[in-house]
Amino acid sequence: MSEQDANRETTEASAYDVEAIQEKWRAVWDELDLFAADDSVVLSGTKEKRYALTMFPYPSGDLHMGHAEVMALHDVMARYWRMKGYEVLNPMGWDSFGLPAENAAIKNDTHPATYTYANIDTQFESFKRYGVSFDWARRFNTSDPAYYHWTQWLFLKLREAGLAYRKNSPVNWCPNDQTVLANEQVVDGACERCGAEVTKRELTQWYFRTTQYAQELLDSLDDLAPTWPSKVVNAQRNWIGRSEGAHVTFEVASTGSTTVPPITVFTTRPDTIFGTTFMVVAVDAPLAEELVTDEHRAAFETYRDEIRKASDIDRLATDRAKTGVDLGVFAVNPVTGARMPVWATDYVLADYGTGAVMGVPGGDQRDWEFATAMGLPIVRTTQPPADFDGEAFAGEGPAVNSPAAGVESELDINGLAVEEAKRATIEYLEKIGRGTGTVNFRLRDWLLSRQRYWGAPIPIIHCPVDGEVPVPEEQLPVLLPDLKGADLKPRGTSPLGAATEWKTVACPTCGGPAERDTDTMDTFVDSSWYFLRYVSPHDETQAFDSTLANAWGPIDLYVGGDEHAVLHLLYSRFFTKALRDMGLITWDEPFSSYLSQGKVLNQGRKMSKSLGNGVSLGDQLAEFGVDAVRLTLVFASPPEDNIDWADVSPAGSLRFLQRALRLSGDVDSAAGTSPEGGDVALRRVTHHVVHEAERLLDSHRFNVVVARTMELVNAARKAIDSGCGADDPAVREAVETVAILLSLVAPYTAEEMWSRLGHEPGIAGVPWPTVDEALLVEESVTAVVQIKGKVKARLEVAPDISEADLEAAALADPTIAGLIAGETVRKVIVRAPKLVNIVV
RNA sequence: GCCCCCGUAUCCCAACGGCAGAGGAAGUCGCCUUAAAAGCGACCGAGUGUGGGUUCGACUCCCACCGGGGGCACCA
DSSP states (O other): OOHHHHHHHHHHHHHOOHHHHHHHHHHHHHHHOTTOOOHHHHHTTSSOEEEEEEOOOOOSSSOOHHHHHHHHHHHHHHHHHHHTTOEEEOOOOBOOOSHHHHHHHHHHTSOHHHHHHHHHHHHHHHHHHHTOOOOGGGOOBTTSHHHHHHHHHHHHHHHHTTOEEEEEEEEEEETTTTEEEOGGGEETTEETTTOOBOEEEEEEEEEEOGGGGHHHHHHHHHHHTTTSOHHHHHHHHHHHOEEEEEEEEEEEEOOSSSOOOOEEEEESOGGGGGGOOEEEEETTSHHHHHHOOHHHHHHHHHHHHHHHHSOHHHHHOTTSOOOEEEEEEEEEOTTTOOEEEEEEESSSOTTSTTSEEEEOTTTOHHHHHHHHHHTOOOOOOBOOOTTOOSSSOOSSOOBOSTTOTTOOOSOOOTTOOHHHHHHHHHHHHHHTTSEEEEEEESOOOEEOEESOSSSOBOOEEEETTTEEEEOOGGGOOOOOOOOOGGGGOOOSSOGGGGOHHHHEEEOTTTOSEEEEOOOEEOHHHHTTSHHHHTTSTTOSSSSSOHHHHHHHOSBSEEEEEGGGTTHHHHHHHHHHHHHHHTTSOOOSOSBSSEEEEOOEEETTEEOOTTTTOOOOHHHHHHHHOHHHHHHHHHHSSOTTSOEEGGGOOHHHHHHHHHHHHHHHHHOOSOTTOOOTTSOHHHHHHHHHHHHHHHHHHHTTOHHHHHHHHHHHHHHHHHHHHHSSOTTSHHHHHHHHHHHHHHHTTOHHHHHHHHHHTTOOSOGGGSOOOOOOGGGGSOSSEEEEEEETTEEEEEEEEOTTOOHHHHHHHHHHSHHHHHHHTTSOOOEEEEETTTEEEEEO
């Protein structure tokens, strides 16, 4: 160690020995156990509850900057609420099922549990050091049998309610992870987790019927909008994707011997039905095969196989030329009786709507392109404005050619605006039994089966006689068989399938030989109800105690990252509504308010190993201490903004903490001294800051709370050095307030201050200061006098000055009098006691 | 292409429709030091992306555009 370093060590040690302070208080806090949530006071109603929750981590390695930020933000509110006198539930656990543990187990020839629980131990230690006010007695891991027992039980309950079912359909398949993916886990045609190109597979899989709640999930977003970030509400709206329109059925002219099914389409523009000149069905929909005639079959199959080979990524390119094949059959327009050809194409999606579309080239650009490519006729049915120079016209205008001259139809919508034309068309179609007004959603059912090991086994037994048989409740949990290492290698089918002994069971119904379902549940199932488990985490008889869930829930503040804006939040909302309908809880939405925190970047970019710009949380904590890192993260920006570590200064935070701490040593009055009679100017600052802090905390503007605390530190310093002096009771009041404000963000420093101020340990348990309203009123205020909105003079006036007096004073001011001399005063706006605006 | 959010000093960010600056960082200058760093103190600094509109008064409300971020997307 150089002499220089030695000097620095000495200086810092004498001012603020970060390590020593952290060590000292961590031990004391463990002893005090201040953060245990008391069910009884909430059940009895003696105290109002607050449930603060932060997204529980996946145990991959140690905590990182992102965790540090969420926890720091979240803890501000949890600690504030506790000081405000609420009974706070602030639990933490681990989302400990998942792929990384399994991959690590394959690589190291170990059991996934080894990796998982070792990481949990590491993270647990880090959390404790980080000083978040968690109730650790409630911790659990989703990979514990005691937890997944109830994940399985909930699955069976959802199945009983008709919300879980099994079906065969093409699913997203990740060739790298060798498992299916939910639609939500596919981003731009690639696996969200590993980036591999997703392919399709035909498989029988379990689904949750999320679509049953599509409308309610959408409607409730209106209630959440005031307390949720608009970007998240917006993302969910887009994801649910409601659109209004109609189902219309087109009969298909028989081609002779075989009977052909009719084609039902979904359209948002039933009013354009007169412009339909062809029909298109998705090439990969079963309907296409049913429709195609024998002489067209060969061409169809060639085309279909060609499309199947193309990846999703190719199909997603929107600028591709339109392709398709004629199926050789003719559909009949229900309003005109016109016959039109039916084609198969890949620009129609098999799994949206009905997988078939009426081709209206005059009103839809895609249909226009298709018609142009195939030489099909184009008819305009909405009159575009005179200056329209596009191709298909999808805007507002009167209906034309509906029907066209010479065409016979019982329905005539010519001249009607789009909305009326839609209504009239639907009404007519309903009358003749050829269509119905309907609503379609983009949201699909949630595919929950996974062909992997480290998850909750699906508690179903497949019996050749009785079919799907639920595992009887008393036999839950279905424990995972003990597999490890190479047994877990992905081979396209579930690793559980290789555990023959485990898989083979007697059917619970008939006793005959049967097999367990060998898939495990998507880990998002685990996290869709974990917030309920925290209310009774050790209950061995039920998933959660409904009485406690109703007392504690819903969550008052949920903090987490945008990456879960649709997935986890939507699934949790679905579970909540389903459980409500089963009578297990009374609330409709799990998260009353949601705070989505930004990311921690470095030099404008996401931290990553490949960029070499990663910042180690451990290093930062070692260099600046827990409090300085937490303070930096909270102060850097509004919670929802990204933080660039290159733009912030943990060293500056540490400096500030040292200044605050030094104040506590300078206070020269005894603990318990009443602030009454203390310096009024300083007391005003103190009470003003507390008042402001309350308002700011309620709106989650934590960065500004820190700035206000800094102001109070500056004011206290000035009072001690060049004001009322260190023995003035107002100084003690100010510094104690600093300690309390600081305890929300920098608990170690705050506790040390509290102790140096002569108090017993446990600042987290002291009540929030009461604001003295009288001290919020200033002795005199500065009123500005404007002429036409420009400031021309300032007046010192009493805060309770009347509007008339203020106006008189303003007009009497020599500067103002001079400026308005000779001008006509047209209007005087007075906002006592702050402002007078004279309009000349 | 449709939808949502954001543009304030060199940087990060404050500002119930009412004096554009609270706080921090950087920079400059002092004090301390043999010196430097650290520490302490002080100073410097923009008229709010652009153009309109509403208003006595607009960073704030409305419209259009530019720039940045995000969601959805051959979704019928």
